[in-house]
Structures are given as C-alpha cells and as structure tokens.
Amino acid sequence: WEAGKYETIFLAALEYHQWGPTSSSSQGNTVNTSSLLSGKSINRNENSADTDEGSPLTDWRITGHTKGYKNDWTVPGAITALYAVETSTEGVVQLSWTAPGDDGTNNNNTGGYYEVRYSSIAKVSDYASEEAWWNAVGTTVKGGQGSVNFSSPKGAGEQEIRIITGLYPGNTFYFCVKTYDDVGNVSLLATYDSLWVNDSNPPKLVRAVPSWVRSSVSSSSDTITIFWLPGPLDVMEYNIWRKIGSGVYSDYKTFPSTCTSFTDIVSTGTVYTYAIRSRDIAGNYSANPLPDPDTNWLVIIVYNDYAFPTITPAVLPNAVYMKGNDFKFNLTLTDDNVIEAATIINYFRLSGAVVSADVLDLDLVAATFTGVAEIPASFVSGGNFSYFVEYGDYASRSTRTPTINVTVASSQTFTWTQGATRSLIDGNDSDGVTSIYLGAVDGDTPSRLKITQTVIPAVPPSDYSFPAGTEEERVDISINGGMPVICWDIDPKDADGYDMNVTFANPVPITLLYLDPNDDGAVDLADGSLPRVAEARLKAYFLDERNHIWRYIGGTQVTSANTLTFNFPHLSRFALFATQAGGVRPVQRFLTARTPVDFDEATRVIIYDPRGRAVVTLTTSAPTTSPIVWYGADYESSSAVSASQMVESGAYIYESTGAGGAKATGVIIVVK
DSSP, rough: OOOHHHHHHHHHHTTOOOOOOOOOOOOOOOOTTTTOOOOOOOOOOOOOOOOOOOOTTTTEEEEOOOOGGGOOOOOOOOOOEEEEOSSSSTTTTEEEEEESSSSSOOOOOOEEEEEEEEEEEOOOSSSSSSSHHHHHHHHHOOOSSSEEEESSOTTTTEEEEEEEOOSSSSSEEEEEEEEOOOOBBOOOOEEEEEEEEEEOOOOOOOOOSSSSEEEEEEEEEEEEEEEEOOTTTTEEEEEEEEETTSSSOEEEEEEETTTEEEEEEETTEEEEEEEEEETTSSOOOOOOOOOTSSSOEEEEEEEEOOOOEEEEOOHHHHHSSSSSSSSEEEEEETTOOOOOSSSEEEEOOOSOOOOOEEEETTTTSSSSSEEEEEEEEHHHHTTOOOEEEEEHHHHHHHOOOOEEEEOOOOOEEEEETTTOEEOOOEEEEOOOOOOEEOOEESSSSOOOEEEEEEEEEEEOOOTTSSSOGGGGGBBBBTTTTGGGGGEEEEEEOOOTBOOOOOOOEEEEEEEEOOTTTTTTSSSSSSOOOOOOOOOGGEEEEEEEEETEEEEEOOEEETTTEEEEEEEEEEEEEEEEBBBOOOOOOOOOOOOOOSSSHHHHHHHEEEEHHHEEEEEEEEEEOTTTTSSEEEOSSSSSOOOOOOOGGGSSEEEEEEEETTTTTOOEEEEEOOOO
C-alpha cells in the first residue's frame, strides 16, 4: 500500500471524466498502484457503492481500469453491406455501406473515420489473409492502387455513401474498408471483391504553351524541345509522328507516360510538323492512326525557316535592395520574321496569382524592339517574388525566359575595396543609384560596407535615435511631419561585423537616391504615399548623434536620375529633407571641411576677407539644379577641398545676388 498516492489518482480521475465522489482527497483512501499500467486509470469493484453520502470509503474500492475515454479498448464494429458501383464519370466509383458503432454496434463513432484501400494489381484471394492484402496495398496512390480516408462517420446503422476518384479505367478493382474510433481502435476488415471499371473515353491531350522552344542555334541545325501537358491518369504512352516540309507523316517516336517532352534536331530553313497522340491502359488512342486537321491529334508546327526570336539580356536582374521603387529593366526582342505578337512580363508569388503586363503591344511591325519591363513598386514592396518574360508570334513560335526568383530586401553588404565605388542594387534601370566611393581612410581599413534604406518612424522616438528636422535647420516641417523623405545608413564593418568609426583622408563622393517612379518631379515616399514636395527642394543632411540634430550638407542634384550627390569626410546616417525656400542667403553660417556653405537661390556670390578684399567670386546660371556651394577655397571649386587648401579660419563677409536682382550680405565663420 502506497500512502499519499490517492490525491494524484483522484485528480486524474476527475480529468478523464471518471467517478469522483468527493471534492477533496484523503490519505486514508490509499491505493496499491504497483500493478496498474502506465497511462491507465482505475476502476471501482463490484462492492463499491456510489452513494454520494460524503464518504469515499465505500465508493472507492479500486481494482482496475474505468470506462473513461482514455481507456476505450473496445474496437468499433466492421462495416456491413459494402457495395461498389461505377458512376457516369470514367475512373470514379461510388462505395456504400452501413455505418457501425463506436463500441461494436453500440454508440455513434463520433471523431472516428474510415480508411478504404483499393487495388487492381492484386486481388484479396492472392494473399494468405485479408490483412496481408491490406498491408501489401499500402497507402501509395498509383491509380492502380491506393488508400483514402473518409472522416465524420454517420450514426450507427445509417447508410454511408463515399466517392473514390482517379482509378485507372479498364481494370478490375478490389476494395477493403476499416473503421477507426476516436482513440485509434480499429475494426476488422470488410471487403468487396471484383468491380470492373469501364474504359470508354479516349485519352484526350491538351496543348501546352509554349509548344516548343529552341535550346541552341547554329548555322546548320537547331536543337528544339517540344512540350505537351500530360493526358489523363490512365495514359500509358505518347506516340509522336513527324512530317518534314510538305511531305507525309511517319511514325517517329514513342515515350512512356512519365515523359511530357522530347528534344529533336532540326535543320535550318525547314518547317516541321509534329503530331502527338496518347494511348491508355485499355489500348484506346486519343486520335486516328493518320494525322488529319479534323482529328484530335495534338499538332505542333515548328517554323524553322527564320532565326528563332530571342530576348536579351541573357542574365536578368534578380535582386532589389530597397523598398518603394519600381522594378524596371531594359530588354530587347529580336525576331527576323518581324515581331507579330505581344511581349509580356509575368510576375507572381508562390501563394498568389500570376499578374501579366505588356512590355510591347501589337502595334509594332519590326524585327527588333527595345523596351522596358516594369513591375510596380506596390507589388515589389511585398517581398520576394518571381517573374518571366514571354513572347509568341505566329503559329506557335514562342520563347520565354527562365523564371527568375527575385530577392527583395532593404540593405546590401559589400566587401570593402579601397578605390572602388559601391552601388546599391535598387532594381530600377531607369534611375540612378545610392553609392559611395571608398577612398583612403585614416586608421584601420574596414572589411565590409553595409548600405541600408532606413525605416523612417512616423513619430520621432524618445531616445533621440531619429529626431525630426527643425525650422532652425531649415527643414520644412509641414512636409512628412518634419521627417526625411528618405534615409540611408552607410556603415563600415570590421571582420566580425561590428560597426567602425571611419574618417576618410579626403572627403569622398556619396550619392543618395530618392523616389520619383513616375518622373513627375514630385517626390514619393517608400510606402507609396505622396508628400507632394518638389524634388528641387531636397537637400542632404547627416545625423549629429552626439547632439541629436541634423546637420545640413546640401548636395548637387540630378533630377533625371533622382539622385543628390555630395562630398563628405566620414560615414553616418544620411537623409534627404524637404527644405524651406531660403532666398539668396546661405543655409548655415559655419563652414568646415565637411560642412560647406550652400547658397540656395543665388546666381552670384562674392566672398570678402575682414579687410574687404575679395577672396573668390562664385557664379551659376542654374541655381535650382546647380546651386552655389562655397567649400572654403579662394578659387571656384565644384567639390570639397582639403583643409590645407581652405582659407584661414576667421570671419568672412558674403554678398549674394539672386536671379531677380535681390541682394543679401552677412558673415560666414570658417573653422579649419
């Protein structure tokens, strides 16, 4: 006797819906559990009395297993009255039987199911027992044998009607059925011997697209591959006849049912006609012996009298490392027989439908076409996708590219190579790129470079990691809540992947890409929304992480490429903001080697030293696209200069003039 075990057994009995005469345990009701089986519960003997008088002493005289559902060892009954009949559809059989009970013929088999196994390969009588036949058939579906489960049994005594599909016609089938209850108990077998499944329909073939493709091109012959869609389940072989030019058909090739294509060698300048038919298990053919346009042969004509149409480039783009941009690339279609059909780009994800878009419509009559294949940013931003380009001209001549699987991400990592320019792949050939020239550095050279399109928060976080721009920084806070229109983190990494602080020996050119997919001159955000700010108002800033503010850089804009370029001495978080219109005054008044002074709308600027002597005169004829920038040199420069080439530190006076004659003067402090 094991004292103290009562509580565990009592609570387990409650859990499995067994008798529980009291709500508390008592050590006096101890139980000898040494002979009980693992996972089994306990039973009261014939002397127990469920009196509910408050004492468990008479209720719990424990001997063995109870009837709780965890201990249902009674098998369900075998089905009766099993019949099998053909339906009007070839290869489909209807089975019917009388539903058994969960425990023999008692109770409904709620939560149980039926398993049906069938075979035309071997009959039950070929085996020593019905169980041996059942095990030999197994669960592999082959058309000639297989297994299928049916759930939701009806109530005991009701008639079940179940449908089995995909049987090979023209065969005798044998059926066996077992019943399973909700805890896995299984009934005895019920069998039905010998149902003939008629084969009355010919195995019809369906035309495939593309019907043929050329896999190589030479001066004398081509290798072509012909495809077709598979026929019905009971197809045994495919028979191919071939005709060359205006000659007659000949029986050419025969392939097993597992084959749905074949490769042939054809001579240049010749027309080939292939006729394909199939034969099923019963010997039925899908077509008459001699091919004829009025029969149901699958006819494929290979016009090999012209060079096969080609799509270039051979290597198509397969990666996008930013969000919000259209996926665009240039392609060229060549067809010596004159382009007579549309060229289409098809794009899709595994869980979605294929979307098609024209690259070329049917209005062009020429041998060569160069155009742009385009997938919209709204689709690209959804993540990885696939695409292919296809073209089909007259009489089944068609070609298509392989399916290209595209990786979509928001960052790209490069090996650091001094003297190289690293450009982020944005998937759009129609605009520029975000890039940086890796010049010589002071100190240790990084191992890698990572460029990331940074997610711009809707509200500045409290930790100052991404502040909004301010009016003092000349940011137009009415645009995008004072947040950037696009932001890039350009981070050097060491060999272990950790960030490094890097300063270049001389400022290096950095180019940032912004979004204007429809080229309307108005900037788009990465999420597709439109802040409606003119691209000419964009200026570059870097994040001063120590003081949690954005510092103005400026930059030179190329609107045709949607880029803004500047020179900078170190790497940071860079952003493009919509700036306020500033007239002819400079954006900021302090000039260093890394922060030049930008005169936004001036056409001429004269810099004077403290004694009033002219140091340099700067001019531009296009202040909007090529604004005046003073880099601190005593000569006109279009890029940053080293500290040794800058004027001495101190206060300098500027005089700026705008296109309309407006003038402004002020002081600039130079700090070397």
